[in-house]
Amino acid sequence: MLKKFTLYFILIFLLWLLILFIQASNPTKSTQWVFDVYNKKYNIAMSIKKPKIVVMAGSNALFGINSKMLENKFKMPVVNYGVNAGIDLPLILYLTKRILKPKDIVIVPLEYPLYSYNAKPLELMIDYILSRESKLFFQLTLKEQLFIIWNISWKRVSNGYFYKGGKVIKIGQYGIHHIDKYGDQTYSDIKYKTSNMKNILNKFDKEPQTYGKDSNLNSLGIKYLKEFVLLCKNRNIKVLFVPSTLMYNKSYLKDKIESKFYNNLKNNLNQKGLLFIGNPYNYMQSKDNYFDTIYHLTTKARDIRTKRLIKDISQYINIKI
Amino acid sequence: MLFNSYEFIFKFLIPIFIIFQYINNKDIKLYFLIITSIVFYYLNGLEPFLILISSILINYWFAKNIQNRLKSKKKFLITIIIVNLLPLIYYKYAYSLSLIEESIIIPLAISFYTFQQIAFQFDIYQKKIDNITFKNYIFFVTFFPQLIAGPIVHYKGLIKQINFNKINIKYVEMGLILFSIGLFKKVILANSLIPISNYSFDNIHTISSYDAWIGILAYSFEIYFDFSAYSDMAIGLALFFGIKLPINFNSPYKSINIREFWRSWHITLSTFLKEHIYIPLGGNRVSIFRQSFNLLFTMIIAGIWHGSGLSFFLWGLIHGLLLVIYNIYNKNLYTIKIPKPISILITFIIITLLWVLFKVNNIDMALEYYKLLFSFNFDNINLKLSFEQLILSKELLLILMIVIVMFLPNSLEVSNYFKSDKKIKDRYIFVIALLLFISLKSMALIPKESFIYFNF
Numbered sequence: 001m002l003k004k005f006t007l008y009f010i011l012i013f014l015l016w017l018l019i020l021f022i023q024a025s026n027p028t029k030s031t032q033w034v035f036d037v038y039n040k041k042y043n044i045a046m047s048i049k050k051p052k053i054v055v056m057a058g059s060n061a062l063f064g065i066n067s068k069m070l071e072n073k074f075k076m077p078v079v080n081y082g083v084n085a086g087i088d089l090p091l092i093l094y095l096t097k098r099i100l101k102p103k104d105i106v107i108v109p110l111e112y113p114l115y116s117y118n119a120k121p122l123e124l125m126i127d128y129i130l131s132r133e134s135k136l137f138f139q140l141t142l143k144e145q146l147f148i149i150w151n152i153s154w155k156r157v158s159n160g161y162f163y164k165g166g167k168v169i170k171i172g173q174y175g176i177h178h179i180d181k182y183g184d185q186t187y188s189d190i191k192y193k194t195s196n197m198k199n200i201l202n203k204f205d206k207e208p209q210t211y212g213k214d215s216n217l218n219s220l221g222i223k224y225l226k227e228f229v230l231l232c233k234n235r236n237i238k239v240l241f242v243p244s245t246l247m248y249n250k251s252y253l254k255d256k257i258e259s260k261f262y263n264n265l266k267n268n269l270n271q272k273g274l275l276f277i278g279n280p281y282n283y284m285q286s287k288d289n290y291f292d293t294i295y296h297l298t299t300k301a302r303d304i305r306t307k308r309l310i311k312d313i314s315q316y317i318n319i320k321i
Numbered sequence: 322m323l324f325n326s327y328e329f330i331f332k333f334l335i336p337i338f339i340i341f342q343y344i345n346n347k348d349i350k351l352y353f354l355i356i357t358s359i360v361f362y363y364l365n366g367l368e369p370f371l372i373l374i375s376s377i378l379i380n381y382w383f384a385k386n387i388q389n390r391l392k393s394k395k396k397f398l399i400t401i402i403i404v405n406l407l408p409l410i411y412y413k414y415a416y417s418l419s420l421i422e423e424s425i426i427i428p429l430a431i432s433f434y435t436f437q438q439i440a441f442q443f444d445i446y447q448k449k450i451d452n453i454t455f456k457n458y459i460f461f462v463t464f465f466p467q468l469i470a471g472p473i474v475h476y477k478g479l480i481k482q483i484n485f486n487k488i489n490i491k492y493v494e495m496g497l498i499l500f501s502i503g504l505f506k507k508v509i510l511a512n513s514l515i516p517i518s519n520y521s522f523d524n525i526h527t528i529s530s531y532d533a534w535i536g537i538l539a540y541s542f543e544i545y546f547d548f549s550a551y552s553d554m555a556i557g558l559a560l561f562f563g564i565k566l567p568i569n570f571n572s573p574y575k576s577i578n579i580r581e582f583w584r585s586w587h588i589t590l591s592t593f594l595k596e597h598i599y600i601p602l603g604g605n606r607v608s609i610f611r612q613s614f615n616l617l618f619t620m621i622i623a624g625i626w627h628g629s630g631l632s633f634f635l636w637g638l639i640h641g642l643l644l645v646i647y648n649i650y651n652k653n654l655y656t657i658k659i660p661k662p663i664s665i666l667i668t669f670i671i672i673t674l675l676w677v678l679f680k681v682n683n684i685d686m687a688l689e690y691y692k693l694l695f696s697f698n699f700d701n702i703n704l705k706l707s708f709e710q711l712i713l714s715k716e717l718l719l720i721l722m723i724v725i726v727m728f729l730p731n732s733l734e735v736s737n738y739f740k741s742d743k744k745i746k747d748r749y750i751f752v753i754a755l756l757l758f759i760s761l762k763s764m765a766l767i768p769k770e771s772f773i774y775f776n777f
Contacts, residue, residue, distance in 0.1 A: 001494050001745060008754035016758075151765045 020149065023160030024134045030159075031128040033175045034084050036168050037062075038095055040176045041183040045079045051103035053078045056096045058085025058111045059185075060244045063296035065109075066306040067182030073310050074317050076105070080183035085111040085295070088125035089221045090144070093228050094136050102236040105317060107309070109244045109283075111295060112211040112261075115269075117221030119143040126152050131160065141220065173292070188291045190298045197292040201247065204294045205287055208249035212261030217268050225274055240316055241269060241276040245305050247294035248284035278312040322364050324554045325507045327764060333361065338561050342488055350485045351460060354562060358465040362430070369428035372408060373463070379404060380438045381458050384445045388453070398446045402439055409435045417629035430469045432626060434462055436593055441476050443597055450476055457483070466558035470551050472569040472589040482564050489563050495736050496560030501757040502732050503553030508760040510722065511546035512767060514539040517715050522680055525689055530698040533690060535715050540680050541673035542722040545574060547773045548587065553732045572731045574672070577664035579643045580651075582672060590626075594619050609649065616648065617641035627679070632687055636678040643671065665727075 027035070045054065053076050055061045061082025071078045081096055092114070100106065119141060121129075126148050129136050137145060169175045178187035232239045243265075252258045262280040269276040289301030297305055322329045337357050344350045363370045383401040387394055409431055416424045441461070444450045457480050467474055521528055521536020528536070552569040559566045573586035583591050595604075602615040617638065624637015659667075674694070681687045711717060730738070739745060 001739070001750060002490070002497070004747065004750050005494075005497065005754050008751045009758060012751075012755055012758045016762075150762060153766050154763075 017149065019157060020130070020152065023157060024130050026131060026160045026163070027166035028127055028131045028156065028159045028163050030156075031087070031124060031131060032166070033169045033172070034087060034124070034128065035132055036176045037083050037174075037179055037183075040179055041079060041081055041083070042095075042099060044181065044183055045081065045099035048077045048079065050077060051101070051105070052076060053105045053107060054096065054099065055080045055082055055107045055109065055183075056092060057082040057109045057244065058087075058092065058114070058295070059083065059293075060085070060111055060246075060295040060297075061109055062183075063185045063188050063291060064245045064302050064305050065184060065309070066303050067184050069303065069306045070310065071182070073314075078182055082109075082183075084124065085114060086122055086124035087128050088122050089114045089117040089224055090121070090140060091125050091128055091133065091136065093224055094133065094139075097228075097231070100232065100235065100237050105238045105240065106232060107313065108239060108241045109309075110241065111244045112246070112265075112280075113214065115221055115225075115265075116211075116214060116216040116219045117224070118216060118219045120147055121151075123153070123156070127156055130156075144220075184302075185296075188296060188299050188302070190291075190300065193291060193298070200292060201287050201290055201294065204247060205249065208251050209246075209294065210251075210255075210258060212252075212255070212258035215261050217272065222272055222274075226272060229274060238316075239275065240313055241274050242309060242312060243278045243280040243283040245283045245285065245295060245297055246280070247290050248286055252284065253281070275316075277316060278309070282308055282312075322361060324551070324558070325504060325760075325764065330761075333357075334558070334561075341562060347483075347485045351456060351483055354465075355456065355460050355463060358460070358463040358468065361465040362463060362468060365429045369431075372428050372431070373434065376405070376408070376434065376438065377459055377462050380442065380462075381453075381455060384442060384453055384458070387442065387445050394446060398442055401442050405435050405439050405442075414625075414629040433471050433473060434468065436590070436626075437473050438462065440473065440593055440597060444476055464559070464564070466555045466562075466564075467566055470555070471587070472552065472555065472567050473593050474566060474589070478567065479564065485563055491740065492560045492563055492565070495740060496557040497757075498739050498753050499553045499557030499560065499732055499736055501557075501753050501760070502735065503550045503555075503557060504760040505550075505756040506546045506553065507550035508763050508767070510725070511543050511550055513718065514543035514546070514722070517718070518543050518680070522690070525686060525693065528693070529701045530693055530696045531700075531702055533693040535719065537673055537677055537680075537690075537694065538719050539715065541669075541676050542719065542726065544676060544679070544773055545726065546722075549732070568733060570731075571733055572726070574669050574726050575665060576668050577661055578668055579640065579647050579671070582668060583640075583644070590623070594623055598622055609652070612648065613645040616644045620644060628682060630682050631684045632678040632682050635684065635687075636675055639675055639678075 045052070053070055053074060055065050055067070055070075055078070059082060061080055062084075065080050065082065067078040067080045070076075079099070081099065083092075085092075089110075096106070121144060129148065130152065137148065140148075170177045173187060178185055180186050229239050246252075252262060265280055266276045266278075283305060285297065285301050285304065289298055289304070290296060291298045322333060324330075337353075341350060341353060344353055359370075362373060380401065383397060383404070387397045387401070390397060408428075411420075412425060412427045412431060415421045441450075445453070453476070458476075460483065461474070461476050461479050462468070464479065518536050518540035521532050521539070525533075549570045556566045556568070567589055569588050571585040571588065573582050576582035576585055599615055599619040602618065603611055604615065605612050607615070618641075620641030621634060621637045623640070624633045624635070627633050627636070674691075677687050677690050677694075678684075681690060706714060738749070
């Protein structure tokens with residue numbers, strides 16, 4: 001009986017792979033807006049013929065960069081390629097590589113947990129890869145592939161079969177209808193801030209995220225970033241890592257582990273060969289300057305952040321690195 | 322370490338099972354299981370570990386003394402029972418009795434190993450056990466499949482099995498089947514009901530009577546599958562090592578009366594209470610009045626064994642009263658013959674209603690919940706559901722639970738089928754493999770939930 005049991009267990013696993021395989025590339029609703037926004041940004045990027053500045057990160061860039069200010073300052077076209085950190089580092093890198101051309105400059109204000117990405121893709125990345133970028137699956141490490149196969153939810157698989165979607169989303173807070181010609185988010189003015197959004201921020205104010213505690217700079221994420229930098233170098237593309245914005249919390253200064261993380265991030269990344277410019281604390285703003293999450297700045301606060309960014313990267317933009 | 326975790330299955334159980342099979346010497350096998358069981362418990366923290374070890378040492382010393390003593394044996398027995406009960410009373414009741422100011426964490430499994438050791442001391446006193454050795458004794462208390470939440474075993478029954486002869490394939494097969502079924506019950510069935518019951522009990526002030534009924538039904542099946550799962554897994558795990566633990570659960574919701582319920586729910590606890598409280602008090606060899614008192618007293622002990630607080634006391638008391646009523650009713654020659662399905666339904670509803678006291682652990686909240694249940698306000702029932710809503714509805718889930726509980730074979734029946742010499746049908750093996758696959762896969766997606774009985 002044990003032999004048969006083992007055989008059936010393997011058979012069921014293979015059946016599971018088949019079930020996943022059949023539904024691969026069927027679009028689902030959960031990542032539809034991310035897909036739409038990337039499509040729009042891709043078209044913006046591909047329409048630029050000159051060397052450009054690309055801002056690559058998650059939504060802290062989407063909400064927190066005023067591309068027009070960067071363009072005016074550096075006299076180069078800018079495309080904000082930040083969309084959502086939830087799709088995780090491998091996918092962000094994969095999608096960005098498509099639009100890079102020689103002499104481009106990539107500014108990377110990566111959300112802090114992405115540096116510690118360690119072969120455990122988030123739900124959104126799993127969803128996105130299986131529904132829209134299945135080729136990337138085969139470029140991932142075996143550990144990541146197994147993680148995806150094992151961690152994809154039953155609901156996600158059923159959505160892959162039964163969701164009849166794929167249409168561009170043009171309503172709600174997120175989507176192409178709120179993206180301008182640079183790829184910046186337009187719907188983030190303080191006047192749109194609801195009490196629910198305030199509650200979310202208050203919650204995070206009381207229970208701050210502890211990225212220092214969970215950080216791992218020997219992660220697969222760092223390996224991916226190093227490979228990305230090398231690829232860019234070979235193609236004459238400059239990569240500048242800068243701090244992400246993050247809602248300030250006093251524990252980030254007072255807590256030993258947290259403060260050590262932010263204080264040492266620059267040195268640690270530089271040692272890994274990733275040129276990091278700026279001080280993370282200078283990019284943290286108070287609760288009122290955030291829109292709906294601890295990463296999303298309001299329109300006004302976005303300009304403060306962009307000014308800071310310009311100040312920090314100015315000297316690096318025109319020199320050869 | 323929870324049985325329903327990857328750490329337990331892949332980092333603990335599988336390596337231990339493989340190493341165990343490669344050990345040839347019986348004594349080394351025993352020592353190996355003792356060490357792994359101790360490590361298993363030590364991972365819960367140093368303080369509970371020290372309490373357990375102290376308890377084992379003290380009990381062993383007393384047992385040796387009771388055995389060798391000609392006089393004052395009874396005094397020794399009473400002393401060791403008190404010594405066993407003191408830490409249990411302190412950790413479980415000191416805070417609620419206002420003996421200490423701050424609440425303390427109850428050491429895991431203390432209720433179970435205390436009762437198991439008390440039963441052992443009774444066996445020693447009654448000369449049911451001839452000779453004990455320390456290694457056997459420590460194995461008897463710490464054997465990891467049954468340490469945390471039972472079944473409560475007798476020394477003799479366990480120790481006679483530790484001859485660890487050649488690997489018994491039939492036992493391993495049974496173990497795998499029971500463990501797979503138990504894991505499925507916990508990970509898929511019990512855990513899927515947690516949000517439904519929690520929602521109702523966390524929102525007493527805002528939910529309707531209908532939601533309150535849904536909530537208590539969900540909790541009734543949650544605790545059923547949770548404890549049934551643990552019992553299956555414990556028995557299954559022990560079988561991997563050639564040990565057969567006693568049955569602890571036998572379709573209690575199919576009971577036609579309250580007495581039958583207590584003969585099939587947490588069987589080893591009921592047996593303990595019967596052997597060590599009810600019978601010594603006189604059992605049913607006394608007058609009906611005294612017998613009723615004995616029943617009430619025994620069930621109150623059952624109630625407060627589960628937890629401190631008035632609600633547990635009341636839960637035990639009401640169960641006791643129901644047993645008394647049933648007992649009197651049963652002795653009456655002119656009893657009304659109730660059809661079996663009706664008896665099952667009535668018993669199930671009564672037991673389910675009493676789980677309210679278990680769940681809330683607060684008498685005011687329990688009363689409020691009962692008030693809500695019996696207001697019978699079903700205004701907010703949504704009868705216009707789409708197909709998708711219907712598939713994902715709480716109601717359909719509960720109907721599924723009823724079907725599983727009432728109409729599918731229980732673990733005992735399943736294991737008897739696989740144990741038999743009949744040719745096992747491939748489709749049944751496939752189903753068990755599928756249950757294990759679904760459970761293991763789902764464990765990656767959902768937070769680990771502890772077993773309800775770990776709190777007791």
